[in-house]
Amino acid sequence: MKRSSLASLFLLVSLPVTAPLAAQIPTATRPKLVVFFTIDAMRPDYLSRFESQLTGGLGRIYKGGAVFTNGFQDHAITETAPGHSATMSGRFPVHTGITTNLAGVNDTTVSLIEATGLGASPFRFRGTTLTDWLAARDSRTRVLSVSRKDRGAILPIGRSKRPIFWYAGNGNFTTSTYYASALPDWVKAFNARKLPAATAGRVWGLLLPDSAYSEPDSVSLESGGIGFVFPHRESSSPDTATRVLGDFPWMDDITLQFALAGIDALQLGSGPQTDVLAISLSTTDAVGHRYGPDSREMHDQILRLDRSMGAFLDSLFKIRNEGDVVVALTADHGLSPYPEIHTHDPNLGAARVDVRPVLARLNNTLTSAGVPATDFTDTFGNIRGSGFQFDVGVLELDRQALGRTKINQDSLVAGVRADFLRTAGVARADRIPDLARTDTVTDRVARRWLHMFSDESKAALVVTLAPYNYWSSYNLGQHGSPNDADARVPIMFYGAAIKPGHYAEFARVVDMAPTLAAILGVTPMETIDGHILQNAIK
Numbered sequence: 001m002k003r004s005s006l007a008s009l010f011l012l013v014s015l016p017v018t019a020p021l022a023a024q025i026p027t028a029t030r031p032k033l034v035v036f037f038t039i040d041a042m043r044p045d046y047l048s049r050f051e052s053q054l055t056g057g058l059g060r061i062y063k064g065g066a067v068f069t070n071g072f073q074d075h076a077i078t079e080t081a082p083g084h085s086a087t088m089s090g091r092f093p094v095h096t097g098i099t100t101n102l103a104g105v106n107d108t109t110v111s112l113i114e115a116t117g118l119g120a121s122p123f124r125f126r127g128t129t130l131t132d133w134l135a136a137r138d139s140r141t142r143v144l145s146v147s148r149k150d151r152g153a154i155l156p157i158g159r160s161k162r163p164i165f166w167y168a169g170n171g172n173f174t175t176s177t178y179y180a181s182a183l184p185d186w187v188k189a190f191n192a193r194k195l196p197a198a199t200a201g202r203v204w205g206l207l208l209p210d211s212a213y214s215e216p217d218s219v220s221l222e223s224g225g226i227g228f229v230f231p232h233r234e235s236s237s238p239d240t241a242t243r244v245l246g247d248f249p250w251m252d253d254i255t256l257q258f259a260l261a262g263i264d265a266l267q268l269g270s271g272p273q274t275d276v277l278a279i280s281l282s283t284t285d286a287v288g289h290r291y292g293p294d295s296r297e298m299h300d301q302i303l304r305l306d307r308s309m310g311a312f313l314d315s316l317f318k319i320r321n322e323g324d325v326v327v328a329l330t331a332d333h334g335l336s337p338y339p340e341i342h343t344h345d346p347n348l349g350a351a352r353v354d355v356r357p358v359l360a361r362l363n364n365t366l367t368s369a370g371v372p373a374t375d376f377t378d379t380f381g382n383i384r385g386s387g388f389q390f391d392v393g394v395l396e397l398d399r400q401a402l403g404r405t406k407i408n409q410d411s412l413v414a415g416v417r418a419d420f421l422r423t424a425g426v427a428r429a430d431r432i433p434d435l436a437r438t439d440t441v442t443d444r445v446a447r448r449w450l451h452m453f454s455d456e457s458k459a460a461l462v463v464t465l466a467p468y469n470y471w472s473s474y475n476l477g478q479h480g481s482p483n484d485a486d487a488r489v490p491i492m493f494y495g496a497a498i499k500p501g502h503y504a505e506f507a508r509v510v511d512m513a514p515t516l517a518a519i520l521g522v523t524p525m526e527t528i529d530g531h532i533l534q535n536a537i538k
């Protein structure tokens, strides 16, 4: 009996999903394909909130898989790039070298193929991933990684030069010259179908009847007060529709269709070896930023994602034996609710915190002390001034420039720290060496910062807002902090080798790679931060 039919039997007779029927499934042989989903900005409470309406792929994994209900990206800068660097490496950003989106995959020494825009490569990524561990055992290991975003495609695989593709705003899936000099024929053929342009004029309405949604639709805080009510219409211009595709649910759908084309072209999962398919789906992040986690739009996006993933898994299991596939799912980070909306989070009193006056004073101090003046600029909270940069709570100093002045850097940092702490909404401002002396078992914020930085070279000071507070400089939905709303993510496994159930133990995304390695019978090639989640394994 196949796992899928077992799972649906469960649903029909409403047995608890932890029922020990799994014992009747014959012991699995080594999986031939790992499918690793990373859903951008997916909060795990979407699964419990919408459980009864999840009839597709998300529901299948949530109701029939091993679900760790207390899962975290256990690092401080909960952005996409560091999150993706942790998924298949089993290591925290402090060890992968990927600490922020700004210092993620952007690489001016390489170019995109059949697309324009910023080049991308894993040149900052250090160490190995599950893909490398599998390839070390069997060089026939095949790999495909796809995403809307460059960082989402590149970082789960690490440094190896593999078929890795992401969506370029011109309608093509692209790669960079780090990986190849031309697109393979199957990618060219997929691009030639021009599916993105065909979405022009499409209308995003509710998937289910109105009564299926408890969220109010007319919340004018959403989407900057413009176009916050269903239905949402894509531009009727194919060029515009292609460019803004990432804001619509069908971006995920097209990414999954692209993955299916790749499975066929590369014959993933058909050989004796174990292959890897990494899929990163990003519309949930776009919808989260634009409308927030409590919106009707998010509810509908999750339902559509569920259906798209269901269609994908159905197609996959038609061409590959389900028993040969192990599925893993997580998110690169979570999402904090708008400070003004109080629905699913205890965020009363949350505010938008403006630290720009602190940084303006720092800028003045440094300029007057003789640090060469640079523009004091603010782009979505990434603030640059004379001899410093401030991004996602991290103050980085240009130590060389400051070293040419009489500035005492310790006193400078102490002064700016005190200034931050006088700002309402700033919970703490810490130096990394001080954090290293805290009890990191109980102090999760300290622990998460130490999982980013081991010294002060890139972080003279790390600033943490009180839970649920937003930086004032960006008016849409936010993530990026070490607080739980941003760090909490789903961690799930599904397949013949997996023991279904919901497990409340503390689990981290860095535990996923070693858990998969144990299931696949390979050993990490270096010291990793994660450990095996034994409860997930039959």
Ligand SMILES: [Zn+2]
Residues within 6 Å of the ligand: 041, 080, 285, 289, 479
């Ligand atoms: Zn985001």
